[in-house]
Amino acid sequence: MNTKEEIRDVRILAIESSCDETAAAVVENGRDVLSNVIYSQIDLHTLYGGVVPEIASRKHIEKINQVVKKALADAGLSLEEITAVAVTCGPGLVGALLVGVSAAKAIAFAAGKPLVGVHHIEGHICANFIENRDLEPPFLCLVVSGGHSHLVMVKDYGEYEILGRTRDDAAGEAFDKVARAIGLGYPGGPKIDRVSDQGDPEAIAFPRAKIVDNVYDFSFSGLKSAVLNYLNGCQMKGIEVNQADVAASFQKAVVDVLVEHSMEAVRRYGVDRFAVAGGVASNSHLRAALEEACREQGVRFYRPSPVYCTDNAAMIGVAAYHEYRKGVRHGWDLNAVPNLKLGDRV
Numbered sequence: 001m002n003t004k005e006e007i008r009d010v011r012i013l014a015i016e017s018s019c020d021e022t023a024a025a026v027v028e029n030g031r032d033v034l035s036n037v038i039y040s041q042i043d044l045h046t047l048y049g050g051v052v053p054e055i056a057s058r059k060h061i062e063k064i065n066q067v068v069k070k071a072l073a074d075a076g077l078s079l080e081e082i083t084a085v086a087v088t089c090g091p092g093l094v095g096a097l098l099v100g101v102s103a104a105k106a107i108a109f110a111a112g113k114p115l116v117g118v119h120h121i122e123g124h125i126c127a128n129f130i131e132n133r134d135l136e137p138p139f140l141c142l143v144v145s146g147g148h149s150h151l152v153m154v155k156d157y158g159e160y161e162i163l164g165r166t167r168d169d170a171a172g173e174a175f176d177k178v179a180r181a182i183g184l185g186y187p188g189g190p191k192i193d194r195v196s197d198q199g200d201p202e203a204i205a206f207p208r209a210k211i212v213d214n215v216y217d218f219s220f221s222g223l224k225s226a227v228l229n230y231l232n233g234c235q236m237k238g239i240e241v242n243q244a245d246v247a248a249s250f251q252k253a254v255v256d257v258l259v260e261h262s263m264e265a266v267r268r269y270g271v272d273r274f275a276v277a278g279g280v281a282s283n284s285h286l287r288a289a290l291e292e293a294c295r296e297q298g299v300r301f302y303r304p305s306p307v308y309c310t311d312n313a314a315m316i317g318v319a320a321y322h323e324y325r326k327g328v329r330h331g332w333d334l335n336a337v338p339n340l341k342l343g344d345r346v
Contacts, residue, residue, distance in 0.1 A: 010324060011075075013082045013107070014317030015068065017100030018092025018120045019146070020045055020056045021310070022063040024071035026082070027317030030325075033130055035074035036307070036314040037067045042187060049186050050176065057095035064103045071313070079111045086320030089117035089330075090340030091147070097336035105332055116320040117330045120311075121148055121342045122158070124277040126322070127308040127315035132275075135302050140271045142262050144286070145278035146172035146189075149218045149258075150342065151265055154275075157322035160343050163265055164216025171254055172280045174220040178227050178250050182243050192247045193283050199244030201252035204230060208257050216261050223253055251285055259289050266297055275302040282306040 011034070016023040020041040026034040041059050045051045072079060087104030090097060101117070108115040125141050137157060143150040149166040169177070172189055179188025184195060206226050211217040227250050234241045266274055274294050280286060287303055294301035308315055330346065337346055 010083045010321060011077065011081065012084055012086050012116075012317040012320045012324065013068070013071065013079070014086040014118070014313040014320055015064070015100045015104045016088045016120075016123070016311055016313040016316045017060045017064065017096050018088045018090075019096060019311055020051045020059075021312070022060050022067050023311065023313035024067040025313035025317050026071055026075035026077060027314055027321060030318050030321030031129060031133065033314045033317075034077070035071045036312055037071045037074065038312055039063045039067050046186050049180060051093070053093045053095055056093060057099055060096055060099035064099055068103065068107065079107070079113075082111070082113060084108075084114040084116055084320065084324050085111070086116040086118050086316055088120045088123065088316050089334060089346050090337035091120055092336075092338060094336050094338040097338060101334060101336050105334060109332060114324070115330045115332075115334060116323050116328055117334050117346050118316045118319045118323065119340060119342060119344075121150065122160070123315040123319045125152065125154060125160075125275070126319040127277055127304040127312075128275045128302050129318050130308055130314060131305060132302045135273065135275065138271065139273035139275055139302075140262070140265055140269065141275045141277055142258060142281075142290070143278045144171045144258060144276070144280035146170060146176065148278065149220070151216045151261060152342065153269065158326060162342060164214060164218060164261060166218040166220065167211060168219055168221035169224060171218070171220060171258065172278070174224050174254065175280065177224050178247075181228055181231060182241070182246050184243070184247070189280055189283060192251055193285065195244050196248035196251045196285065199242065199246070199248030201248040203242065203245035204249035206230075206249055206253040208253055208260075216265055218257060218261065220254065223250070251283075255283075255286050255289050258286060259293050262290065263293050263297060266294075266299055271299065273300045273302065277304065277309065279310045282309040
């Protein structure tokens with residue numbers, strides 16, 4: 001692609017199926033979302049208190065063709081008008097990933113279109129480009145989701161340096177486990193966010209972990225254990241548990257750590273732009289705390305709308321656009337890589 005006209009015409013059909021959302025989207029120019037279709041399995045998995053991988057994979061098989069057809073129809077485009085087909089190839093649940101990868105390869109092969117495999121976390125980071133037209137690398141990004149907690153320096157499109165990551169539980173995973181423990185059920189993040197509005201975030205002094213050998217790394221396992229110990233202690237002593245206070249105090253402990261580590265990196269690296277991404281990025285208390293902290297530091301704060309924080313295919317289409325422009329193409333041997341690390345090439 002050497003001309004501006006060619007760049008304007010790049011339309012990516014993207015597929016995302018890394019966990020329990022079956023999604024397809026059409027993205028033009030890496031910024032314009034022409035369609036974004038998501039079939040969520042939350043109601044189904046709520047019955048089991050969390051995502052059941054086998055059930056998720058079967059549902060993806062049932063829905064993948066439907067969401068792809070709707071994404072093309074909503075965009076008003078035929079498959080022939082698509083420039084390339086993109087798909088999340090990792091990380092995620094291996095069975096779920098395989099459904100999306102297989103579908104994308106079949107579509108690309110049948111239509112004679114290039115195939116681009118995309119890293120799921122890179123997609124989350126790139127979700128910030130959809131609505132924030134002025135955002136360009138370099139910037140610092142906090143990625144917080146059910147399976148990942150990363151503090152990433154985005155040096156360029158597709159070029160990342162991981163400054164910190166979780167040593168154990170991811171932030172979203174801790175939300176789900178604590179929500180289950182206090183009787184809120186699944187999905188934990190949104191429920192704790194809502195319930196905590198009625199609680200006192202200073203009611204219970206839960207711990208904030210610090211990692212000695214890397215100030216940017218996270219650890220939420222100890223916090224989760226502290227909540228469980230508190231609940232067990234209340235039960236043994238016959239003390240009634242205030243659900244809202246536990247939720248608010250736990251949430252504040254998580255938010256404090258995420259914000260503190262992020263601002264430490266902002267100061268040390270001297271960046272003037274900071275973004276947040278991932279499912280937990282839709283948490284209202286985290287967004288408010290990061291926005292306030294960035295204001296105090298004189299840093300511009302960026303965050304996607306909630307629909308682009310959770311798993312969706314539009315973010316995969318954005319990430320794929322930049323990979324496509326760099327000449328990245330994948331063959332028919334593209335496979336699902338459930339433990340794919342950010343920055344690794346498939």
